[in-house]
């Protein structure tokens with residue numbers, strides 16, 4: 113399935129981030145732990161530049177830990193600082209602030225030598241809906257910025273000052289103008305980085321079934337209590353799920369709209385199990 117979604121405001125947001133990064137000490141680069149590879153935005157290279165950067169693998173409560181271990185090994189090998197978190201759990205705040213403290217330790221030591229004690233400033237970047245604003249709220253211990261379970265919730269930049277002195281810049285989620293890889297684009301849709309309104313949800317649900325069958329052969333059959341034979345197509349399986357769930361319209365026709373939404377919702381709420389689509393070797 114072909115997906116292209118790059119609204120005009122994202123170009124503006126990227127420009128704002130490129131400007132703002134000049135005024136910060138470090139970058140928090142948020143990746144959705146269900147598809148870290150798909151969340152690497154080529155446009156962010158110019159945002160990060162030479163600033164100290166920590167990768168924040170968020171939504172770990174929904175992700176596959178064995179695959180995440182491979183991501184952690186990859187970051188360790190490449191010497192990139194990283195932290196695994198579930199930002200909706202307030203107890204994780206110290207993990208994130210410790211990670212920022214670690215990547216800015218040299219700078220703070222240099223400043224202290226010069227007698228400068230100014231707040232450390234970090235910009236939080238990532239694709240839409242990966243949990244940037246939730247991370248900021250987790251650190252601030254209150255609802256300092258707006259969050260929501262759809263992409264494009266944060267519209268502009270917003271500074272949040274924490275009691276610790278750390279200053280965080282929330283930014284709008286951004287993508288890149290052209291997806292070279294349809295599988296990556298579909299994964300960005302699965303995790304809610306691309307809005308449902310710009311894709312064909314039936315095609316997306318079929319693609320989700322196809323990718324899950326390949327990566328987690330049992331998850332569909334276990335969730336819906338159905339048999340998935342290798343000879344069956346994704347359409348066949350979709351139809352069996354629809355019948356099992358009662359997504360049938362008057363006249364006996366399958367309600368593809370409702371069934372597609374239900375399957376995608378099940379994935380997004382973690383009801384299909386803990387899933388991570390990609391591995392670092394695919395980087």
Ligand SMILES: Nc1nc2c(ncn2[C@@H]2O[C@H](COP(=O)(O)OP(=O)(O)OP(=O)(O)O)[C@@H](O)[C@H]2O)c(=O)[nH]1
Nearest residue numbers: 198199241242243244245246259260264265266285
């Ligand atoms: N299960 C789970 N949900 C999370 C986690 N972090 C964030 N969310 C949810 O993900 C959705 C998106 O979170 P936001 O913080 O608004 O994401 P964002 O990256 O700021 O999104 P934009 O501003 O639209 O780019 C919200 O419904 C959050 O509650 C997490 O660790 N686990």
Ligand SMILES: [Mg+2]
Nearest residue numbers: 244245265266
């Ligand atoms: Mg946001």
